[in-house]
Amino acid sequence: QTSRNTTLLYPPTFSDQLTNMAPGGMLAFNVNDGYPEAILRGYRSGILSSADYVNLCQCETLEDLRMHLSSTDYGNFLQNEPAPLATATIAEHCTKKLVDEFRALHTQAAEPLATFLDYLTYPYMIDNLILLITGTLHQRDLSELIDKCHPLGLFESMASLCIASTPEKLYREIVIDTPLAPFFADCVSLEDITDLNIEIIRNTLYKSYLEAFAALCARLGGTTADVMAPILEFEADRRAINITLNSIHTSLSRQTRESLFPALGDLFPEGQMRLARAADPQAVAAAIEPYGTYRALFQEAADDPDRALEDAFFGREVGLCRLAFEQQFHYGVFYAYLRLKEQEIRNIVWIAECISQKNKKRINNYIPIF
Secondary structure (H helix, E strand, O other), X not given: OHHHHHHHHOOOHHHHHHHHOOOOOOOOHHXXXXXXXXXXXXXXXXXXXXXXXXXXXXXXXXXXXXXXXXXXXXXXXXXXXXXXXXHHHHHHHHHXXXXXXXXXXXXXXXXXXXXXXXXXXXXXXXXXXXXXXXXXXXXXXXXXXXXXXXXXXXXXXXXXXXXXXXXXXXXXXXXXXXXXXXXXXXXXXXXXXXXXXXXXXXXXXXXXXXXXXXXXXXXXOHXXXXXXXXXXXXXXXXXXXXXXXXXOOOOOOHHHXXXXXXXXXOOOOXXXXXXXXXXXXXXXXXHOXXXXXXXXXXXXXXXXXXXXXXXXHHHHHHHHHHXXXXXXXXXXXXXXXXXXXXXXXXXXXXXXXXXXXXXXXHOOOOOOOO
């Protein structure tokens, strides 16, 4: 009788449903991912507030800045640095704190969150690899360039890349021994590794990465897919617009330009076709005219001479990442936190630069987060 009642209470399909449920489902999320998310939301509460930025902007020297930051979640992270402080030192220690927090989260992550967090590090790996490829082409000592790599983009086999002395050896090492091997092997050949093709390689890798990341989020499903879709689509659109603006008046052909656009986003495919044909900034503005979000961003940059288009993009990204924290039981908050902390570091460095150069007129041109 007991056995039969147990069967009625817990039918055989229950464990299957639990296993197959998307990570965004509230029933199963906390089994493996509740603890890392709790840590992350604790980190999120330490992001600088509007009041903190007001106080930072009132600082007269970088020593005042150090003193105020010590009263926030940053704590005494600059206490061992001698005066006078440099803005590069502040940026380095802020980045180190972010990297330490991210690695602490990664050590607590089980699958599939661990794979999701791996994908968050791939853009930094791409930039690091491009730096090493450029150094190899210019016959620089790669062991010196390793120190200039972003710490989130380091991986175990990076030391073996320093042995490579030619583009051929470096390409072979990358294809065999790095986490980016699937992206690299599929879209970059040995013949592509030339000085003129460096930016094309970078954008090709980013395109492949964004498409793979979007596919991963779609497979995860649930709230994770719902939250990440607009964020990744915006990132794809931003890259398409930036590639177009940066390739105007260059030898890059229309076909090559279009091949660098990720196959996702609001601009895909019609808007991207218009961007591929654009020959000047006015044509780019005309191409995005039907898309209200990007039309507003272009107008915002045009109306304010102190605000570049890139700043308008950053503001839009901050807004999307803030929204990610409005929902629970999903992985999008990990992506959002990383992006918001990067913006916070850019804000701190901007304020520090304005103080250092005694140019307080533009000190308020940071992008508020919360």
